[in-house]
Amino acid sequence: MLKKSLKKLLAIDKRVLILGALLAGVLFSFGTVKTMAYLDSPGFCQNCHTMKSVYTSFVDSTHAELQCNDCHLPHESEAGKLFFKGRAGMTHIFYNTLGTEDIPDRIYATTRTLRVINKNCAECHKSTVDNVSHDAKENCMSCHQTVPHGSDFKDDSYDQPPKSGELIKNKGGF
């Protein structure tokens, strides 16, 4: 149910989405446990076409069992999480509605995101980090380059013969 309505929300007219943006805060703060769970999940994030490669590389990674937001949101407190999510959500909705011209070709994790992620890695992998000084580089991903999106932008389909007609289907927009 919710899935469908969200998908619709994302597909409809931009002006409606501004409304959506305003609603977003409400949605987040009143969300039931279930809503929150959904909003943390790969299913939700990958709704967005811009996420294709991060999603596909994620699903066959060692971390496929996790929720996106196990990494992408701070976990110290529920309040912090909601705040961060709210801000990121607003940014997201801005870009996908009014700001489409400004969406960068290559999406990078922001410094803020990287800080958050790094903390989450260290938290889950506390035992590893504790028993060996494991912070030689700026962040975990300087070494763990393929965790969890990094198996470059080309998924397995590139290693197979192309499917006839697929270029017409993908002629613009993915």
Added chain:
Amino acid sequence: SNSSDGASEKTASAKEAKGTTGLSKDEISNEAFKELFPLQYNSYQKNEKMEDTKYNGSVKRSKYDPDKEPLLPVLFNGYGFALEYNEDRGHIYALEDIRDVKRINDKSVGSCYTCKSTAVPQMIEEMGDDYWGANFRQEIWPKGEAMGHSPIGCSDCHDPETMDLRVTRPSFYKGLEAQGIDTSNPTKNDMRSYVCGQCHVEYHFAADNSEVTFPWDNGFKPEEMYEYYNTIAKENGFEKDWVHNISAAPMLKSQHPEYETHASGTHGKANVSCADCHMPYERVDGKRKITSHYWTSPLKTMDTSCGQCHGDRDLDKLKDRVLEIQDANVGALHEAQDISTTAHYYINKMITSGVSQDKIKQAQEFVRKGQWFWDIVAAENSSGFHNPQGSMDSLRESVVQSNNAILLATEELVKKGVSIEELNSEIEKVKTAVQAEAVNEKKKDHAVNSYFPAQQPVVPAVKK
């Protein structure tokens, strides 16, 4: 994994529902694709832009320019490449540039047209092997114009009905197969390089019918292709591209071996394809993503070209690294060209001093080889980036071989009482004269004089 809808709204309309474009399978005009694929078509139009990078880019400048390779009019003396040779630019200019270039003359053959026009596949189909040797100006060009050719266009890489990637130049699969590579089932990743490998490769014209032929039987490395030219090609009657006007050596001209160099290099060995860097995904028209069809220096689009894979690196520093690789390469290239120049003149002096034919022949083989090993790097358009170590290795081998020629010559010349000091100073004089000449096509004339007389009285048919 439930994002199947929504997609249809983004793709255009009914035509594609069937998985075909509705275009004729023989469509060769770019404009026919415009309406169906406006995003890619517009992207293609960007190929008109002209903008240089430190060593490459797309301004039509002469390769003889002081900051490029000023000794080329000496090194290609007696051949079309000493007449006019330019930096390459966008695909969109391919027809214009071949029509105008002074390397094309009344004897030029159809083969020259092979990598410039969308009309080629069909012509080959119609004419069979007669296509290759047919006269360029008399027959091929007018025919192409009449067919409505486009410069390197959609149909060169795409099947107009399905838009599937395809290889349209038969020489490519022939070349791969000669090396034992199975071409029956290429992957999507392969195709993203194969479509480029049809044209961005070293080639020669077969002796019997002028067919465009790739020298790949032994492998893609400079030494492997050289071996091919000295064995298989010779057996098939192909000995040389031209006779050098200074050393009288039977020479090879190498040409744009991007595919071969890339395949043996850092990225090729890591399975990166040409399209990954030269056709990055880009966002156009709001939020749609397409494959860029603006083929140019990726240094202009590092964010999309390199950032996908090197997102962890500061792109400015990555660019510095590229320039560092290129600086080393170009510095070494200039040194190799200088030594090669000396070798040609030493042999000229052997000839005019009456050294034995036997010794001259040995020296000529060395100078031919020395030139091959730098030319395969100079003709490659990435200034060493596609294979930093391999290109440097080739430049190293080049100086070894050129020096063999110089050494042999020195021994014989001194025996004949020739002053090496005088010889060296005469070489400096011609080099200065060539570089001082402002008109590009006249530069070559200063490379020979009464001290270094021309060795090639009959100008052979320009084939490349």
Added chain:
Amino acid sequence: SNSSDGASEKTASAKEAKGTTGLSKDEISNEAFKELFPLQYNSYQKNEKMEDTKYNGSVKRSKYDPDKEPLLPVLFNGYGFALEYNEDRGHIYALEDIRDVKRINDKSVGSCYTCKSTAVPQMIEEMGDDYWGANFRQEIWPKGEAMGHSPIGCSDCHDPETMDLRVTRPSFYKGLEAQGIDTSNPTKNDMRSYVCGQCHVEYHFAADNSEVTFPWDNGFKPEEMYEYYNTIAKENGFEKDWVHNISAAPMLKSQHPEYETHASGTHGKANVSCADCHMPYERVDGKRKITSHYWTSPLKTMDTSCGQCHGDRDLDKLKDRVLEIQDANVGALHEAQDISTTAHYYINKMITSGVSQDKIKQAQEFVRKGQWFWDIVAAENSSGFHNPQGSMDSLRESVVQSNNAILLATEELVKKGVSIEELNSEIEKVKTAVQAEAVNEKKKDHAVNSYFPAQQPVVPAVKK
């Protein structure tokens, strides 16, 4: 995120609570660390293992072996490196190997001890600048033994009280500072290379007091260090490491420039540190993780050494790529050494044929330079991997310079009526004789004979 306990069981005990080990700040014995850091200590013990890779590894084999660098007894003729020169092996053998090597003689100085023993920092503290020039066998070695030295041990890289990484050899920061690098606040990533850069670097002994000195004022590249040796070092009185016994040229010996080569190479430029590859995190003792202290070829530990960063690549193919880079490097090295050998003998012939001193000197400068450019690659222990393009560039420059010597010699020799054919065949003979000799330390004796007489009657003090 609830795995916080358990951790405390893994870290050792009460001592660390205070953040200190309880060891004396002057502790230099590895064994003192054993109880506190058993995992690292055990890992260190692995350095005893001996196992070869294609081009490197840790079996103590002579570098003169046919598959290594068989011409070295010619190329280092007249110097200790023509007496004995071996593949390096584990840190644990450092003291044993320097004690036994025939390059050490009664005149050897303390400086030789600098990178082999944990006693060094304290000795320098006690003796000041007298340390460097003190007699190795008479003074330094007995003193070190008495102090209870370990071969390259914990205290060389760690502060025994805090276990913080530290640089204990003063030459390193002096060298960086001479290049203008700020050493006041190194990052953790820097330190993971700095601790290695204390020893794995090119050096020479200062003319005045034999102090270990790094030639880095102009930069880390071979040409920048050569420039240093031909200017700054000369001004300070250092001209050469030895006089070559065949060409009588004043030569430089280069030594293990891993740090410099890495810093200018692929990984160094990408901020990868020595420890990332040579000391990867590893799981030991159930599931505890430590930094590996087994310094060896990372080709033996690719999973941990390379896998984290190159997780997207098939590690077998990545290894093939390494070998490909090394094959190209070693092939080119052999060619450069061969040409360098020829150059030495041509100059020997110049001397015995009475060519003018002036020309001989010019040729000697060329042969010195040519040898520097291959030796800086040969002495580097990665067979080209640490910087594929840069090492190949150096080998290229080497043949350019060696050939300059040969050319100059050829001209003069032919003028003197010398038969180049005979000369070349005599060179082949000595090369064969050197390689045919089975006893390593006798090989050098076959490099000179009545045709090529020794040029260095007085054997100078072996300094390296």
